[in-house]
Amino acid sequence: WLHLFRTPPSSVLPGAVFAVRSSAAMERVGRISKHVTVGVDAQPLSANATAVAESPIMAKLKGKIAALAKERVALKAELLKAGETKIQDVTVEMCINGARSMMTMVTETSDLDAAKGIAYRGMSLFECNKVLPKAPGGECALPEAAFWLLLTGEVPTDDEVKALTAELHTRSGVPQNVITTLNSLPKDTHPMTQLSIAMLALQKDSKFAAKYNEGMKKGEYWEVALEDCLDLVAKMPVVATAIYRRTFKDGVVPAYNSKLDWAGNFAAMLGVNDSEEFKECTRLYLMLHADHEGGNVSAHTTHLVGSALSDPYYSWAAGLCGLAGPLHGLANQECLGWLLEVQKELGNQKVTKEFIVDYVEKTLKAGKVVPGFGHAVLRQPDPRYMLEREFALKHCKDDPLFHLVDACYHAIPPTLEKTGKVKNPFPNVDAHSGQLMYFYNLKEENFYTVVFAVSRSMGCVAQYVWSRALGLPIERPKSVPLDTLTASTMKK
Numbered sequence: 001w002l003h004l005f006r007t008p009p010s011s012v013l014p015g016a017v018f019a020v021r022s023s024a025a026m027e028r029v030g031r032i033s034k035h036v037t038v039g040v041d042a043q044p045l046s047a048n049a050t051a052v053a054e055s056p057i058m059a060k061l062k063g064k065i066a067a068l069a070k071e072r073v074a075l076k077a078e079l080l081k082a083g084e085t086k087i088q089d090v091t092v093e094m095c096i097n098g099a100r101s102m103m104t105m106v107t108e109t110s111d112l113d114a115a116k117g118i119a120y121r122g123m124s125l126f127e128c129n130k131v132l133p134k135a136p137g138g139e140c141a142l143p144e145a146a147f148w149l150l151l152t153g154e155v156p157t158d159d160e161v162k163a164l165t166a167e168l169h170t171r172s173g174v175p176q177n178v179i180t181t182l183n184s185l186p187k188d189t190h191p192m193t194q195l196s197i198a199m200l201a202l203q204k205d206s207k208f209a210a211k212y213n214e215g216m217k218k219g220e221y222w223e224v225a226l227e228d229c230l231d232l233v234a235k236m237p238v239v240a241t242a243i244y245r246r247t248f249k250d251g252v253v254p255a256y257n258s259k260l261d262w263a264g265n266f267a268a269m270l271g272v273n274d275s276e277e278f279k280e281c282t283r284l285y286l287m288l289h290a291d292h293e294g295g296n297v298s299a300h301t302t303h304l305v306g307s308a309l310s311d312p313y314y315s316w317a318a319g320l321c322g323l324a325g326p327l328h329g330l331a332n333q334e335c336l337g338w339l340l341e342v343q344k345e346l347g348n349q350k351v352t353k354e355f356i357v358d359y360v361e362k363t364l365k366a367g368k369v370v371p372g373f374g375h376a377v378l379r380q381p382d383p384r385y386m387l388e389r390e391f392a393l394k395h396c397k398d399d400p401l402f403h404l405v406d407a408c409y410h411a412i413p414p415t416l417e418k419t420g421k422v423k424n425p426f427p428n429v430d431a432h433s434g435q436l437m438y439f440y441n442l443k444e445e446n447f448y449t450v451v452f453a454v455s456r457s458m459g460c461v462a463q464y465v466w467s468r469a470l471g472l473p474i475e476r477p478k479s480v481p482l483d484t485l486t487a488s489t490m491k492k
Helices: 014-033 056-081 092-096 125-131 143-152 158-170 176-183 191-205 207-214 218-248 262-270 276-288 297-307 312-323 331-346 353-365 383-395 400-419 430-439 445-469 482-490
Strands: 110-113 117-120
Touching: 056 143, 056 158, 056 218, 056 445, 092 482, 117 125, 117 143, 117 383, 125 276, 125 383, 143 158, 143 262, 143 276, 143 445, 158 218, 158 262, 176 191, 176 218, 191 218, 191 312, 191 445, 207 218, 218 262, 218 312, 218 445, 262 276, 276 383, 276 430, 276 445, 297 312, 297 445, 312 445, 331 353, 331 400, 331 430, 331 445, 353 400, 383 400, 383 430, 400 430, 430 445
Parallel strands: none
Antiparallel strands: 110 117
16 A cells, blocks of 8 residues: 555656546546436437447337337426326335335336236236247247337237347357356356356446447437347356356257247257257246346346446346345245255155145244245236246146145145235245246256346346436435434324
8 A cells, every 4th residue: 555655756757647647537528528418308319329230120129119218208208397296105114124015116118016917018928928929839928029028018020029039149149258257167156156247257348338438428328238238138048058057067058059049049058858848938937037027126236236327237247146135036946945845745645735734834833934925016826827837737737746836826825824924825936937947857956046037137138228218317215224214103
C-alpha cells in the first residue's frame, strides 16, 4: 500500500500524470454521453443495432419484438400517468416473510396464477404443449417454440421454429478458453458451480458489454441484449454436456448434431440414452421449466443484476447461483433423493397408500418436511407435474420408481391436508422430474439443477430483453429494520 504515497518518477511530471488521468476521465464521459438520455417512451426502436449482417429469422424476430415493444412502452407511459394509484396494501408479514405475493415487479413473459399455474404470454402450459410446434412425429412442444412465444407473444409457425433452431445452432460454438477454464476446475466441483463459472468465462465476448462501452442509444439496448441472449441460450446445452461428461463420465462429449432440434441435440449429447422417448422427455422438461414469472429467486436475481445494465452473462451467472439453492432449483435433486430413500425403506414390498401415509406421518413427527409437495404460490396441483405425469403414464408406467411417485400422488396430499398447517398439499413439478430423468439413465442427482438451468435460461434472458425494451430502471426497494415495523404496528 506504500505505493499510494510515492511521488511519480522524475521522468513523468505531475502535470503529465494529471493530463493522462484527465484524458481518461474525459474519454469515459464521452462514452457515457453517447447513451442518449431521451425517455424510452420517445425512443425509435431501431431495426439494426448491430453492424453484423443478420439472418432473415433474426430480422423477423426483432421486428416482432419491436412492434410489440412499441405497444407496451406506450401502455407503460399511460400507466405512469396514474403512477400514484394504489394497487396493494403492504403488510408486516410481507416484509418479514420474503415479500410473498407483494406486487413490486413488471414481468411481461409469463404470469403465475395460484389456481391455474404458470401461463406463457397468457397461455397455460396445457395449451402450450398442445399448440406449439413439435419435432417430426413428436407429441411434446419444442422449447424453442416456447422461447419464441416468450419473446414475441406469438405462437410461432413450424417454419419459424425451424429457422430459430438453425439460428441457435449457428451460435452454439463455445470458445476454447471456456473449455480450458472448466477443465482447470476439480472434477468434484459442483456442476452448478462449474456452470456459473462458465457463464462468466463467456462474458468476455458479450456484445452488450462491448456496445455499451462504445456508447449506444437506449433504444438499442434490447436488440444488442437479444444477440447476447440468443448466444447464451445456444451455448447452454453445449456447456452443460461438457460439464456432465467431464464430471461423471469419460470427458468425451458426443458430436453436436445440428440436424436435431435444440432439446433433442442436448439429450443426444448427454450420451445416456439414445431413444426418441428420451429426446421427447427432454423437450417436455425444457419447455415446462422455461419460465416462471419474475419473482422466483433465479429470475428475480437475473432481473436485479440486469437492472444495473450488467450484461446477460453477468446477470444469468448470478441467477444460476440462486438456482443452485436448496429451496429453489436444488429441490428437484432433493426430491429424487427422498424417493430413493423411501424405495430403500420399502425394500421388496409392493408400495401401498398405507405405507406412504405411515412413512409421511413419521417424517412429519420427526420435524422434517416432505419434499416436492406444496408451493409458494400455487394452491392447486402443479400443471408441470400433471403434464409430466401424463408422459410417465404413457411411456414408463411400469417403472417401480413411478409406482412410488404415483402412490405419493394419491396418498400425500390428504395426509398433509389433515395436519391443517399446509396451504397447498399438492405435488409440484420437482416431485416428478427426477423420476423421469432417473428412468432414462440420467442418474447423477447433482446434475439435475443444470438441466433445470438449461431450460430456465430461456425465460430469464427473455425477461432481460423485455426489461431493456421497456426501459425498466435499476431496482432499488426500501428495506427497514424490525423497529420500523414495530412502530407501524403500534400506530394501530
